Amino acid sequence: MSGHVTLPDEQLAEQSSPGGVGVAVPSRGRVVARRFFGSWGGRAGFALLAVMFLAAFAGPLVYPWGYTDKDFTAFLTPPSPSHWFGTLQTGADVFAVTMRGMQKSLVVGLLAALVSTALAAIVGAFAGYFLGWTDRVLMWVADLLLVLPAFLILAVMSPLFAAGQWPLFVVMLALFLWMVTSKVVRGMTLSLKEREFILAARFMGVSPTRIVFRHVIPNLSSLLVVDATLNVSAAILTETGLSYFGFGIQPPDVSLGTLIADGSKTATYAPWTFWFAAGLLIVTVLAVNLIGDALRDAFDPSARRAR
Amino acid sequence: MSDPTHPGAPVLEVADLSVTFGSGPSAVRAVRGLNYEVRPGEVLGIVGESGSGKSVASMAVMGLLPPHARVSGSVKLLGTELLGASDKRLAAFRGRTISMVFQDPLSALTPVYRVGDQIAEALTVHQDLTRAEARKRAVELLDLVGIPHPAERATAFPHEFSGGMRQRAVIAMAIANDPDVIICDEPTTALDVTIQAQVLDVLRKAQRETGAAIVMITHDLGVVAGFVDRVLVMYAGRPVEIGSVDEVYYHPLMPYTMGLLGSVPRLDQGERGRLTPIDGNPPSPAALPPGCPFEPRCRLAVPECRLAEPPLRPVRHSRHLAACIRAGEIERGVVTTVPKLPEIPEEGEERPPRESRRVVLGVEDLVKHYPLTRGAVFKRRVGTVEAVAGVSFDLREGETLGLVGESGCGKTTTLMEILKLARPQGGRVVVLGRDISGLVAADRMSVRRDMQVVFQDPMSSLDPRMTVYDILAEPLRAHRVREPGPRVRDLLRLVGLEPEHAARYPQDFSGGQRQRIGIARALALEPRLVVLDEPVSALDVSIQAGVINLLEELKARLGLSYLFVAHDLSVVRHIADRVAVMYLGRIAEVGQVDRVYDTPMHPYTQALLSAVPLPDPVVERARRRILLEGDLPSPADPPSGCRFRTRCPLYKAIGETERLRCVHEEPRVRPMGGDHGAACHYAESLDVV
Numbered sequence: 001m002s003g004h005v006t007l008p009d010e011q012l013a014e015q016s017s018p019g020g021v022g023v024a025v026p027s028r029g030r031v032v033a034r035r036f037f038g039s040w041g042g043r044a045g046f047a048l049l050a051v052m053f054l055a056a057f058a059g060p061l062v063y064p065w066g067y068t069d070k071d072f073t074a075f076l077t078p079p080s081p082s083h084w085f086g087t088l089q090t091g092a093d094v095f096a097v098t099m100r101g102m103q104k105s106l107v108v109g110l111l112a113a114l115v116s117t118a119l120a121a122i123v124g125a126f127a128g129y130f131l132g133w134t135d136r137v138l139m140w141v142a143d144l145l146l147v148l149p150a151f152l153i154l155a156v157m158s159p160l161f162a163a164g165q166w167p168l169f170v171v172m173l174a175l176f177l178w179m180v181t182s183k184v185v186r187g188m189t190l191s192l193k194e195r196e197f198i199l200a201a202r203f204m205g206v207s208p209t210r211i212v213f214r215h216v217i218p219n220l221s222s223l224l225v226v227d228a229t230l231n232v233s234a235a236i237l238t239e240t241g242l243s244y245f246g247f248g249i250q251p252p253d254v255s256l257g258t259l260i261a262d263g264s265k266t267a268t269y270a271p272w273t274f275w276f277a278a279g280l281l282i283v284t285v286l287a288v289n290l291i292g293d294a295l296r297d298a299f300d301p302s303a304r305r306a307r
Numbered sequence: 308m309s310d311p312t313h314p315g316a317p318v319l320e321v322a323d324l325s326v327t328f329g330s331g332p333s334a335v336r337a338v339r340g341l342n343y344e345v346r347p348g349e350v351l352g353i354v355g356e357s358g359s360g361k362s363v364a365s366m367a368v369m370g371l372l373p374p375h376a377r378v379s380g381s382v383k384l385l386g387t388e389l390l391g392a393s394d395k396r397l398a399a400f401r402g403r404t405i406s407m408v409f410q411d412p413l414s415a416l417t418p419v420y421r422v423g424d425q426i427a428e429a430l431t432v433h434q435d436l437t438r439a440e441a442r443k444r445a446v447e448l449l450d451l452v453g454i455p456h457p458a459e460r461a462t463a464f465p466h467e468f469s470g471g472m473r474q475r476a477v478i479a480m481a482i483a484n485d486p487d488v489i490i491c492d493e494p495t496t497a498l499d500v501t502i503q504a505q506v507l508d509v510l511r512k513a514q515r516e517t518g519a520a521i522v523m524i525t526h527d528l529g530v531v532a533g534f535v536d537r538v539l540v541m542y543a544g545r546p547v548e549i550g551s552v553d554e555v556y557y558h559p560l561m562p563y564t565m566g567l568l569g570s571v572p573r574l575d576q577g578e579r580g581r582l583t584p585i586d587g588n589p590p591s592p593a594a595l596p597p598g599c600p601f602e603p604r605c606r607l608a609v610p611e612c613r614l615a616e617p618p619l620r621p622v623r624h625s626r627h628l629a630a631c632i633r634a635g636e637i638e639r640g641v642v643t644t645v646p647k648l649p650e651i652p653e654e655g656e657e658r659p660p661r662e663s664r665r666v667v668l669g670v671e672d673l674v675k676h677y678p679l680t681r682g683a684v685f686k687r688r689v690g691t692v693e694a695v696a697g698v699s700f701d702l703r704e705g706e707t708l709g710l711v712g713e714s715g716c717g718k719t720t721t722l723m724e725i726l727k728l729a730r731p732q733g734g735r736v737v738v739l740g741r742d743i744s745g746l747v748a749a750d751r752m753s754v755r756r757d758m759q760v761v762f763q764d765p766m767s768s769l770d771p772r773m774t775v776y777d778i779l780a781e782p783l784r785a786h787r788v789r790e791p792g793p794r795v796r797d798l799l800r801l802v803g804l805e806p807e808h809a810a811r812y813p814q815d816f817s818g819g820q821r822q823r824i825g826i827a828r829a830l831a832l833e834p835r836l837v838v839l840d841e842p843v844s845a846l847d848v849s850i851q852a853g854v855i856n857l858l859e860e861l862k863a864r865l866g867l868s869y870l871f872v873a874h875d876l877s878v879v880r881h882i883a884d885r886v887a888v889m890y891l892g893r894i895a896e897v898g899q900v901d902r903v904y905d906t907p908m909h910p911y912t913q914a915l916l917s918a919v920p921l922p923d924p925v926v927e928r929a930r931r932r933i934l935l936e937g938d939l940p941s942p943a944d945p946p947s948g949c950r951f952r953t954r955c956p957l958y959k960a961i962g963e964t965e966r967l968r969c970v971h972e973e974p975r976v977r978p979m980g981g982d983h984g985a986a987c988h989y990a991e992s993l994d995v996v
Contacts, residue, residue: 028772028773028774028777031774195767196762196763196764196767196768197767197768197769197770199726199760199762199768200760200762200768200825200828201770201781201785203726203755203758203759203760204755204759204781204782204785204828204832205751205752205755205756205782205785205786206781206782206785207785210785214773214781215770215772218770218772218773219770219771219772221772299772300772301771301772301812301814302771302812302814
């Protein structure tokens with residue numbers, strides 16, 4: 001059958017010339033990246049988050065005080081050139097502990113959000129696309145996790161997170177965040193499945209797994225990006241909550257949650273103990289929201305902005 | 308201007324009507340200076356493609372536009388100005404002097420009230436009637452529009468009515484107060500052809516009863532030809548030609564009208580001429596060119612066309628107006644729009660006879676039943692929907708088989724059963740010599756490669772999140788073709804698009820272009836069989852012609868075979884070699900397209916063909932319609948014996964003893980000479996086109 005498509009000579013010549021081949025067709029990833037950085041919100045959010053990461057991870061390297069160090073000459077002093085953010089009642093440097101806390105919170109929050117949204121997308125899309133037993137088993141698991149008291153289980157498991165086992169903590173956090181979204185994703189997949197482009201892909205011979213990853217999940221990206229954005233805040237706040245009660249991140253390690261919890265006691269007469277940690281939490285959530293908005297628009301070709 | 312055929316003062320006069328949405332540079336001028344008038348008993352047709360402003364204009368006349376639309380000009384109903392009148396004043400007119408029939412009859416009726424009560428309400432609003440009187444009159448009206456058992460049906464809810472019956476009920480409501488003007492906005496677009504014929508018949512009857520003037524808004528040139536007296540052609544928000552229907556159809560003066568008429572496939576013309584599409588797309592109402600809006604697409608355009616928009620002025624005589632600076636030349640026959648069309652390349656030498664060509668797709672007694680279940684927790688099976696009940700046909704190499712039928716006849720289900728490549732519930736499907744029920748995964752992939760599909764809706768058949776490049780590369784990647792780039796570029800050229808378009812998203816294209824992308828995707832793997840599911844029914848006529856031409860050209864160039872599913876019988880006559888007519892899950896008639904269309908044997912085919920309106924006023928007026936009674940029976944409870952007998956005109960004509968056979972014996976498709984076959988015990992030929 002090949003050879004039926006015959007092209008006139010001039011077209012052939014055009015093809016073999018280097019200019020003819022150069023039809024720039026950017027991949028989806030590059031298009032999304034271009035549109036993401038083309039928007040104001042995307043640039044601002046990304047810059048903000050990058051600065052925070054840099055400060056959290058590189059800051060302690062150049063700062064004279066470590067987060068476990070205590071300055072016994074300065075208890076609860078306001079910000080000064082020697083202690084940028086002031087000191088705590090124990091003489092610990094606020095800047096040092098805040099950066100250490102931010103390291104934990106950023107990593108835990110972002111990772112837990114990504115993992116839970118990815119889990120929700122995959123479970124929901126597979127359940128909705130394949131139905132039958134896949135659906136029944138996956139939704140049964142989701143229902144089971146929904147009825148389990150997440151806070152209690154995390155609290156019981158907290159001794160496990162003590163010795164630098166924060167990746168386990170991330171996984172556990174994510175495990176209790178995905179269920180509701182996965183149900184929404186499943187419902188949307190059911191309606192998406194009947195759309196003609198999915199049928200077209202099926203009749204073309206594209207494998208079902210590939211259809212889920214190439215057609216179903218990208219078409220739910222608006223929902224997923226919004227969900228991930230919300231999950232970042234949710235994960236950070238859950239971690240904060242757990243740490244407040246003494247579960248989650250264990251001392252001597254700190255997180256923004258433990259800092260806010262401690263600082264709230266002294267906030268009225270020593271605002272620096274509270275406001276730096278709280279402010280950075282707000283800035284983190286804001287940056288993540290900006291990125292989420294820009295990403296949603298970048299993924300959606302019909303969005304009017306950022307074109 | 309006086310009209311010899313319809314004397315009397317105009318009942319509705321529209322002068323210089325303009326409608327603008329939004330303001331500033333992004334303002335959309337949907338209607339720009341519309342003038343018309345209708346006299347008592349006259350039918351005015353307003354034709355135009357989507358976006359031409361025809362529906363917006365009628366909404367403006369009724370005063371139904373949202374407040375942010377700016378309307379100017381004048382609309383006079385019986386000498387009273389309607390524009391700017393208060394809602395309260397308008398309400399006195401609406402439904403009484405002027406009424407409207409909408410396109411979608413389901414949304415035109417309130418779902419929670421009984422149909423009879425809704426008609427009675429329309430009566431009591433304007434007339435001083437008691438409830439009982441209004442009810443009685445409502446039943447009379449339902450009887451008038453041909454609803455069987457009107458007294459009983461008046462107590463039914465809208466969802467219990469079929470589409471055709473709902474539209475009848477809406478017409479009954481429209482004529483309830485004996486109006487002077489009825490505006491019909493695409494009243495039959497959502498209906499099947501046989502139902503359309505019934506509804507048009509009811510509209511004619513309603514007009515006779517009330518003597519009202521009708522403004523008929525439609526895109527179907529066939530409906531206009533048979534139904535209206537005068538026709539107004541709209542383009543880009545303006546009328547571009549007005550005249551009597553005969554003059555406009557036989558001596559069009561505006562190149563757009565000529566193009567529109569040339570692009571319609573004809574049911575009554577068998578020869579394989581190319582259709583003449585209109586190039587390009589209608590302009591966006593937000594960005595109109597400075598001169599004639601049709602100039603970029605016009606084959607007769609001269610540089611002067613770009614200077615100013617030509618006014619609508621009389622050409623042949625005072626009642627035939629056209630907006631074209633070259634209308635005079637066209638009238639004298641100095642210039643014509645007959646374009647030079649690229650010929651369809653000849654398909655090799657003489658094609659070998661059908662019998663010796665390979666069977667590309669064979670379907671034998673295909674069955675698909677859906678269980679009908681009830682209950683939310685414990686699902687019980689309460690019945691079976693026999694969507695496809697034993698369908699057989701074959702498609703040979705290099706051939707196009709048209710599968711036609713009305714909605715609910717099972718044509719799409721048949722298609723899906725073939726495309727799924729899963730073991731059918733009953734019967735056999737053989738694709739390229741391979742029975743699909745015994746396929747292993749690797750074989751299935753290779754069958755998929757040879758059989759591709761083009762869907763109806765070009766918007767939903769392309770993934771909106773993917774670039775055209777990714778869409779076209781997808782089948783190649785799925786079948787492990789390395790380096791899809793050059794092939795994608797070839798494909799885009801093949802369907803008449805630019806390779807530069809590869810980086811765009813589907814939404815950046817018009818409907819016709821999107822459908823071309825869909826076709827390119829189907830051709831990516833060089834298939835031998837392409838299944839087309841209503842590939843042109845979502846497109847405007849002028850765009851549709853271009854896609855049909857492309858399909859014909861590709862078929863000849865690439866040696867494809869098409870299974871073409873459609874409800875538009877004219878398109879099928881144009882493109883298909885053979886046709887299979889389906890009714891309620893079975894084949895009613897199958898054969899060479901010319902034989903089936905010229906001498907249909909099955910009473911259903913005869914009725915179906917006679918119901919299709921032709922875009923030819925003289926022929927259309929002289930035609931005899933076979934009107935079918937009632938609606939399609941439910942496929943969950945099909946009639947015994949012959950499934951068509953409940954609506955069959957032949958069944959009514961034959962004697963008692965012959966009828967017994969129709970009731971008890973299921974007719975098989977029996978040969979009627981050559982490969983022409985009909986599933987009727989008493990089939991005889993009849994000339995209906």
